[in-house]
Amino acid sequence: MKSLPSLTLAAIALLSIGYGLNCAVLRGAQEGSPKSPSVEKRTAEPGKKPGGGVKQGPSPDEPGSESPEAKAALDQVRQRLKSYRSIKARMQESVVLGSRRFTVKGTYLQGTDSDLKLRLDFRVKLGDTEGSVLEVCDGQVLWTQHRIGVETRITRRDVNQIQQAAAGAGLTDNRLIVELGFGGLPGLFASIEKSMQFDKYKEETTDGKKVVVLEGGWRPAMLKTWKRDNPQAPLPDYVPARIRLYLEAETLFPRRILYLNRNAEQALRPMVSLDFTEVQTDEPVPADAFKFVPPEGVFPVDLTQEFLDQIKQRQMGSPLRK
Numbered sequence: 001m002k003s004l005p006s007l008t009l010a011a012i013a014l015l016s017i018g019y020g021l022n023c024a025v026l027r028g029a030q031e032g033s034p035k036s037p038s039v040e041k042r043t044a045e046p047g048k049k050p051g052g053g054v055k056q057g058p059s060p061d062e063p064g065s066e067s068p069e070a071k072a073a074l075d076q077v078r079q080r081l082k083s084y085r086s087i088k089a090r091m092q093e094s095v096v097l098g099s100r101r102f103t104v105k106g107t108y109l110q111g112t113d114s115d116l117k118l119r120l121d122f123r124v125k126l127g128d129t130e131g132s133v134l135e136v137c138d139g140q141v142l143w144t145q146h147r148i149g150v151e152t153r154i155t156r157r158d159v160n161q162i163q164q165a166a167a168g169a170g171l172t173d174n175r176l177i178v179e180l181g182f183g184g185l186p187g188l189f190a191s192i193e194k195s196m197q198f199d200k201y202k203e204e205t206t207d208g209k210k211v212v213v214l215e216g217g218w219r220p221a222m223l224k225t226w227k228r229d230n231p232q233a234p235l236p237d238y239v240p241a242r243i244r245l246y247l248e249a250e251t252l253f254p255r256r257i258l259y260l261n262r263n264a265e266q267a268l269r270p271m272v273s274l275d276f277t278e279v280q281t282d283e284p285v286p287a288d289a290f291k292f293v294p295p296e297g298v299f300p301v302d303l304t305q306e307f308l309d310q311i312k313q314r315q316m317g318s319p320l321r322k
Contacts, residue, residue: 059231059232061218061223070201073252074245078190084110085282086285087109091122092275093272096272097237108184110185116142117137117290118290119134120135134292137159141292143300144156155302158302188257197219214244215244215245217242253281256275
């Protein structure tokens with residue numbers, strides 16, 4: 001079997017740690033993004049030299065004023081996600097990146113948030129090649145198993161040791177789950193709150209059910225990181241322009257997370273769609289659901305020290321790298 005393209009592997013790996021494409025983009029920005037191409041030639045008036053005093057309007061990527069209703073709803077979402085004794089759901093991720101299109105399917109199981117108990121199982125098929133990611137955390141150790149064809153790689157991280165080091169470095173729980181990738185859905189929404197500014201809030205009915213729809217774009221500081229000194233520059237193709245959340249009206253549980261980019265006509269189109277179905281909350285969870293034993297013959301790679309080193313870098317003012 002051939003290897004899955006690295007882009008596919010990155011997508012399923014990023015979502016397997018529960019904070020998805022959003023943190024992939026955050027990390028890219030922290031490490032330094034490539035300069036976006038200049039669009040001065042496209043925006044200058046005929047007969048004018050690029051940059052020759054023509055006043056340009058705001059970039060379409062800039063979010064509008066923050067919606068108080070959207071902000072309040074987003075705050076409630078993460079608090080409610082953390083309050084459940086358990087969450088079970090099926091997940092499906094649809095990805096469109098250029099000519100690449102693929103679907104990732106899996107299951108999500110979250111235990112008590114304070115214990116960081118989590119089990120994620122993703123599978124993807126592209127052509128005749130299959131891959132999967134299994135991630136299990138019992139509150140003590142976070143295991144990640146990647147399988148591509150017949151190859152298997154397993155890593156482990158000592159959650160308690162990393163948490164203690166993070167606390168000593170002054171990292172709050174929210175900062176920890178954003179920058180190190182812990183926390184499942186609460187971690188994903190901590191990342192969204194950190195990087196996105198929501199300027200739209202509306203209530204609508206979809207398939208006979210009432211939903212709350214929140215939409216927003218990158219906060220100004222994030223846009224500046226991507227666009228450097230050219231606010232009119234387009235975002236890189238792999239960076240979404242907007243995010244849209246579909247929440248159950250009564251519980252505010254996220255049913256769909258939609259990342260959008262722009263086509264040549266500047267119209268928004270889906271780039272990544274993450275859907276949750278068959279959701280059950282506060283149901284009993286088997287005692288062994290968060291246990292993991294590496295298969296015989298596969299030797300796990302311990303990444304704990306690597307994370308501890310990154311926390312030390314954070315203390316010295318450098319960004320954490322996932």
